[in-house]
Amino acid sequence: xxxxxxxxxxxxxxxxxVMGLRGLSHPRTARxxxxxxxxxxxxxxxxxxxxxxxxDYRWIAAGLxxxxxxxxxxxxxxxxxxxxxxxxxxxxxxxxAAALIGVSEYYRHGAALGSLRVGVIALEVMLGxxxxxxxxxxxxxxxxxxxxxxxxxxxxxxxxLLLLAAMLGLIxxxxxVPTSTPAFYTLVGLAFFFGVMxxxxxxxxxxxxxxxxxxxxxxxxxxxxxxxxDNKIQIITGSLDGSSGFILSILMCRAMNRSITNVLFGAFGxxxxxxxxxxxxxxxxxxxxxxxxxxxxxxxxSVVFVPGYGMAVSQAxxxxxxxxxxxxxxxxxVRYGIHAVAGRMPGHMNVLLAEANxxxxxxxxxxxxxxxxxxxxxxVVVGANDVxxxxxxxxxxxxxxxxxxxxxxxxxVVIVCKRSLAAGFAGIDNELYYGxxxxxxxxxxxxxxxxxxxxxxx
Amino acid sequence: MIDLGVIGDLYxxxxxxxxxxxxxxxxxxxxxxxxxxxxxxxxGISLVGSLVVAGAGYNxxxxxxxxxxxxxxxxxxxxxxxxxxxxxxxFRARK
Numbered sequence: 304x305x306x307x308x309x310x311x312x313x314x315x316x317x318x319x320x321v322m323g324l325r326g327l328s329h330p331r332t333a334r335x336x337x338x339x340x341x342x343x344x345x346x347x348x349x350x351x352x353x354x355x356x357x358x359d360y361r362w363i364a365a366g367l368x369x370x371x372x373x374x375x376x377x378x379x380x381x382x383x384x385x386x387x388x389x390x391x392x393x394x395x396x397x398x399x400a401a402a403l404i405g406v407s408e409y410y411r412h413g414a415a416l417g418s419l420r421v422g423v424i425a426l427e428v429m430l431g432x433x434x435x436x437x438x439x440x441x442x443x444x445x446x447x448x449x450x451x452x453x454x455x456x457x458x459x460x461x462x463x464l465l466l467l468a469a470m471l472g473l474i475x476x477x478x479x480v481p482t483s484t485p486a487f488y489t490l491v492g493l494a495f496f497f498g499v500m501x502x503x504x505x506x507x508x509x510x511x512x513x514x515x516x517x518x519x520x521x522x523x524x525x526x527x528x529x530x531x532x533d534n535k536i537q538i539i540t541g542s543l544d545g546s547s548g549f550i551l552s553i554l555m556c557r558a559m560n561r562s563i564t565n566v567l568f569g570a571f572g573x574x575x576x577x578x579x580x581x582x583x584x585x586x587x588x589x590x591x592x593x594x595x596x597x598x599x600x601x602x603x604x605s606v607v608f609v610p611g612y613g614m615a616v617s618q619a620x621x622x623x624x625x626x627x628x629x630x631x632x633x634x635x636x637v638r639y640g641i642h643a644v645a646g647r648m649p650g651h652m653n654v655l656l657a658e659a660n661x662x663x664x665x666x667x668x669x670x671x672x673x674x675x676x677x678x679x680x681x682x683v684v685v686g687a688n689d690v691x692x693x694x695x696x697x698x699x700x701x702x703x704x705x706x707x708x709x710x711x712x713x714x715x716v717v718i719v720c721k722r723s724l725a726a727g728f729a730g731i732d733n734e735l736y737y738g739x740x741x742x743x744x745x746x747x748x749x750x751x752x753x754x755x756x757x758x759x760x761x
Numbered sequence: 762m763i764d765l766g767v768i769g770d771l772y773x774x775x776x777x778x779x780x781x782x783x784x785x786x787x788x789x790x791x792x793x794x795x796x797x798x799x800x801x802x803x804x805g806i807s808l809v810g811s812l813v814v815a816g817a818g819y820n821x822x823x824x825x826x827x828x829x830x831x832x833x834x835x836x837x838x839x840x841x842x843x844x845x846x847x848x849x850x851x852f853r854a855r856k
Contacts, residue, residue, distance in 0.1 A: 327792050328787045330852040344802070357812065365828065370835020370838075375840065378840040386798070386848070397805065404826065406826060408814075410822060525804050528810055533766050539777040542777035542778045554790075650792060653790075654794045654848055
């Protein structure tokens with residue numbers, strides 16, 4: 304009876320989770336959706352607390368309180384630029400919980416579970432452990448605690464594959480010899496190590512894919528934990544999370560025209576295959592003064608801002624919005640064009656602009672804005688580089704060849720705000736800067752925007 | 762040998778995966794960051810499995826691991842939902 308009641312609680316929360324995620328299809332319904340998901344979580348927790356095996360609530364209460372004390376401040380005070388590393392860190396916590404529960408199951412029952420259950424536990428613990436260390440590495444790289452550029456060495460892919468093979472070999476072994484405790488703990492150790500090795504060669508610019516992928520692993524770990532404990536709500540949630548992470552990874556890869564294998568094993572950003580002759584015989588660049596820029600913007604009818612991670616780094620989003628405000632007061636149509644991989648995680652740029660009070664209906668994704676560029680008077684590129692590089696369309700052999708870009712050159716004038724002529728993350732020169740329509744406005748993004756606002760007001 | 766429990770779980774897993782694909786495909790690209798923090802929050806559902814291990818008093822080691830697991834999952838649930846709401850609150854339409 305009590306068991307059935309628990310299952311009903313879980314069923315209700317599964318429905319609420321799905322409805323909650325559905326709410327995210329539009330900003331208008333999103334918060335209500337999340338309220339439903341929170342309700343679902345509450346139901347699941349209350350239901351579980353009624354579980355017949357629980358005899359002592361002290362450690363549970365302590366864990367709930369401690370988790371809240373750590374989790375709440377992390378969510379309330381971190382800046383929006385740090386959301387990617389918070390997400391990565393959170394994946395690692397979830398994975399740690401799953402791995403620990405798996406180890407505890409094996410420790411408690413051991414071989415008595417039978418070969419199938421031991422196999423499931425081994426898989427669960429492997430996923431949990433590698434997601435734990437992998438996510439910690441990703442968080443470290445994003446926070447700048449670990450150097451962001453790819454760390455590579457000879458035979459890296461081979462040794463990683465060997466490691467993976469060893470782990471995958473240990474699982475059937477444990478199913479045949481469930482009593483082999485050393486094999487089990489070797490698997491745990493290898494998985495911890497593998498997580499580190501997996502993220503080591505991946506550069507900071509590829510983080511959107513990696514975070515999405517780790518999201519998917521975290522989901523799979525959760526589902527595996529559900530299989531282990533025969534708990535349907537965990538299987539459902541894990542499966543939802545897993546597919547979410549998977550879809551996001553695919554979208555991110557598509558936005559870079561690269562395969563997942565290439566992201567994981569390609570060590571992007573390390574290779575600098577500057578195609579010879581691509582930019583030879585190029586004309587000089589044209590610089591413009593603040594007054595000229597203000598003159599051009601002030602007389603435009605439509606302006607599109609194209610922000611990149613550079614804008615986030617100098618926290619220029621508020622100043623960009625101020626420029627946009629002045630333009631709007633002059634009757635200029637202002638939009639923002641956002642590339643899917645701009646920023647450090649999927650959708651990151653949208654959040655940063657929303658934080659700066661940019662209304663979401665001024666934010667356009669790549670397909671929407673690309674069809675609008677031909678009617679655009681001025682495109683203003685702020686801190687974006689690779690995502691507007693025409694080499695992606697024209698230079699065969701360029702590392703970013705084939706990547707869909709924001710086609711700013713189709714606007715009448717392009718103003719590029721940039722600190723210097725340094726190359727982007729992909730380490731490639733940008734032809735856009737030498738184009739006929741392009742005017743360069745050198746300087747720090749934030750200062751430039753402040754000066755531009757002042758110049759526009761006079 | 763054939764464990765019907767696992768097969769039943771497999772059904773649930775696969776069907777939930779399809780459902781997830783349908784639902785997530787419709788999520789607005791604007792909200793991909795809150796989507797990640799939201800899935801992150803609900804993945805704190807590992808809390809339900811951890812609660813039992815922390816409270817059943819199987820043995821000292823299990824209880825300790827259960828306690829850490831409860832703490833880690835709670836961080837995800839509380840932190841995940843709070844930051845998701847904080848992000849979603851910022852998305853406003855043009856006045």
